[in-house]
Amino acid sequence: KNQVEQSPQSLIILEGKNCTLQCNYTVSPFSNLRWYKQDTGRGPVSLTIMTFSENTKSNGRYTATLDADTKQSSLHITASQLSDSASYICVVTMNTGFQKLVFGTGTRLLVSP
Amino acid sequence: NAGVTQTPKFRVLKTGQSMTLLCAQDMNHEYMYWYRQDPGMGLRLIHYSVGEGTTAKGEVPDGYNVSRLKKQNFLLGLESAAPSQTSVYFCASSYGTNANEQFFGPGTRLTVL
Numbered sequence: 656k657n658q659v660e661q662s663p664q665s666l667i668i669l670e671g672k673n674c675t676l677q678c679n680y681t682v683s684p685f686s687n688l689r690w691y692k693q694d695t696g697r698g699p700v701s702l703t704i705m706t707f708s709e710n711t712k713s714n715g716r717y718t719a720t721l722d723a724d725t726k727q728s729s730l731h732i733t734a735s736q737l738s739d740s741a742s743y744i745c746v747v748t749m750n751t752g753f754q755k756l757v758f759g760t761g762t763r764l765l766v767s768p
Numbered sequence: 769n770a771g772v773t774q775t776p777k778f779r780v781l782k783t784g785q786s787m788t789l790l791c792a793q794d795m796n797h798e799y800m801y802w803y804r805q806d807p808g809m810g811l812r813l814i815h816y817s818v819g820e821g822t823t824a825k826g827e828v829p830d831g832y833n834v835s836r837l838k839k840q841n842f843l844l845g846l847e848s849a850a851p852s853q854t855s856v857y858f859c860a861s862s863y864g865t866n867a868n869e870q871f872f873g874p875g876t877r878l879t880v881l
Contacts, residue, residue, distance in 0.1 A: 659810065689869075696874075696875070697874055697875070698772070698872030698873050698874050698875055699811075699858075699872050700872070701869045701870070701871075704869060744810070744811075753824075754865055755813075756811075756813070757810070758810030758811045758812075760808060760809060760810050
């Protein structure tokens with residue numbers, strides 16, 4: 656079954672600290688993997704997109720890694736800010752005709768002052 | 769550019785009532801999508817469109833209809849609302865295939881009593 660699992664479900668960290676969010680997937684065939692940030696009451700916003708051949712991609716303080724062999728990805732947030740409080744969603748695209756997207760349920764991050 | 773906009777932002781319906789959610793994008797994207805987001809679940813695709821005048825079913829199409837009469841607009845209709853359709857609805861659009869980055873609207877929170 657094509658699934659995307661994220662851990663932890665929720666996380667609280669102090670402002671200025673780093674954190675890492677995990678994503679494991681069983682989606683096949685694989686096309687790309689994306690991380691989205693979703694603020695409360697807003698739509699998801701893309702942070703990174705990685706294809707099979709890419710194993711790391713950065714967007715400011717956000718760095719995503721991909722291990723296509725173990726089907727794992729992580730999102731590392733450096734020097735967290737209060738504005739990083741949001742849900743982070745891992746999404747895997749299937750390399751099929753329509754290229755279906757399989758969404759994880761997200762990790763809810765709270766950055767505390 | 770406004771990006772992807774959705775109207776209304778909130779709506780409360782009684783069981784059996786009908787309504788239409790409107791999505792508009794000003795990025796000249798070919799692909800448009802309707803998703804629903806429920807607690808504890810990843811976003812699920814309801815219907816999508818690969819171009820003006822075309823629509824197709826996603827994962828959870830039952831109880832919904834869509835139309836794409838103009839390239840920039842994608843309408844989602846509920847003919848006879850049911851409590852199970854209480855959800856947050858997101859519209860998205862992308863350039864080219866859906867493997868490319870999808871841009872999401874702010875969402876519509878719908879409650880069916």
